[in-house]
């Protein structure tokens with residue numbers, strides 16, 4: 001893993017960052033991006049072994065990291081994620097609510113109540129609660145929250161209307177919690193377009209991942225990193241309640 005020269009404007013040395021869904025895809029790239037710039041990182045997802053692999057990559061950079069397995073859709077487990085971070089690093093500077101799922105159902109009629117509830121639980125309800133739990137600790141250090149949402153919330157694909165609605169809810173919660181948590185804690189969202197990650201493998205074959213866009217390609221996970229760093233750093237001190245669209249210029 002490449003060591004990055006520390007730009008003082010984006011030096012996270014001594015800061016503690018939680019990344020949900022940090023074991024793969026965009027979350028892994030974000031976790032490594034913060035670690036490369038000095039942060040201690042908690043890597044969280046449901047699978048402990050997958051988190052441990054990213055922890056090992058971070059430790060190879062000479063940074064501290066910890067795997068805390070957690071199902072973000074289940075509120076009962078979320079306090080342990082906060083408590084575990086505080087026990088290990090003594091502070092929380094950044095919470096990245098990145099974990100997400102986009103399950104497919106044949107139609108709205110074929111969507112079970114369980115699938116609907118799980119989609120909302122992981123993509124919106126859990127992040128809402130985790131942000132609320134992190135808030136007092138973030139407030140002590142002037143920290144910030146970054147929610148990873150989706151341009152699907154602007155143009156719902158017929159295969160994923162519930163996912164789109166949950167990400168839309170997260171856009172609204174970003175603004176609502178920014179109002180509630182400010183001025184001590186800033187809350188922003190990165191509204192992602194199509195990126196090459198495991199989630200893309202689950203897309204239906206006719207999913208329009210190559211919809212007309214200015215960049216004519218899908219994003220690479222590392223291309224989300226600097227936006228996350230910017231939103232977490234003092235360089236964005238007047239930016240809150242903002243939804244940054246990061247989609248290669250997809251035409252909607």
Ligand SMILES: NC(=O)c1ccc[n+]([C@@H]2O[C@H](COP(=O)([O-])OP(=O)(O)OC[C@H]3O[C@@H](n4cnc5c(N)ncnc54)[C@H](OP(=O)(O)O)[C@@H]3O)[C@@H](O)[C@H]2O)c1
Pocket residue numbers: 020021022023024025026027044045046047050070071072073098099100101102122148149150151191192193194195196197198199200
């Ligand atoms: N890739 C895209 O094109 C795209 C576009 C728009 C938005 N997004 C959003 O970007 C975020 C990251 O997506 P990605 O593409 O990196 O997805 P991914 O490659 O499928 O990774 C998802 C991550 O979330 C974790 N996760 C899934 N369910 C979880 C749960 N219930 N509790 C805790 N962790 C859970 C996974 O680990 P475990 O399996 O170990 O739990 C994994 O670390 C998601 O919120 C997604 O909706 C992605």
